[in-house]
Amino acid sequence: MASRRAVASIEDVPTETTYLFTLRETDTDEEREAILVRNDAGIYAWLNYCQHYTHIRIDKGSGAEMRGEEFICENHGAYFESDTGFCNFGPCEGAYLNEVDVAVEDDTVYLTDDDYEFVRAGPIESDATDLESKSNYKF
Template identity: 75%
Template sequence: MATARRIAATNDVPAETTLVFTLREIDSGEKREGILVRTDDDLHAWFNYCQHYTHIKIDKGTGAEMRNGELICENHGAYFESDTGFCNFGPCEGAYLNEVEIEVEDGDVYLVDDDYEFVREGPIEADDADLESKSNYKF
């Protein structure tokens, strides 16, 4: 695997929360966030956006809230299964988180989705953020 595609060491992914990272879409150059989450025997990666309002982040930069192995959107109270991304409770019940394709090899997690490139561990930095209003309410 190419070093540039390495997201993190598997040991760096916390057991009871998430690790956020930044990606860039190759075609558009748009930056997006992903999250790594540990399940009993595996690691999974999802785009860091709730399926109720997709501009709301599940991990706000300090680790996502989790309960009984499920990711929780603190804004809406939606619960997502960590291993499938399925929302089993909340306003987007029945929806799925969008997967980020990863592989684990030799103790490291790698991005294998050819549509994206790895930028850095951590959230999108403030000077990279789109500051256009994304209010849930239309005036």
């Protein structure tokens, strides 16, 4: 098991939206975003990319919309179950989000996934000179 890194205290993970953080893939050094989702059964972590178009982020920096124990990709209207990552409605219905392993101990959420290293709370720091289109169509 990888050395654990504290991601957030349980108090920092909201119940009505998602908590965004940045990871680094251990094999490639590529930074990726992930979200923590809290429900009555616990706290779960998923990579922050919709399965309809995987370059679209679910949490764009202000939390994903929640309806009960589901969170929503506002770009496509896809609904994801917070505890399984399963898309039960929308254009990627039947797909699953990519899980990130976390554990909760002593009121703290720890990253326990060997594939990633914790970088920081919040989104990937963007390059101000990146002028690439973020639409689904590449120009």
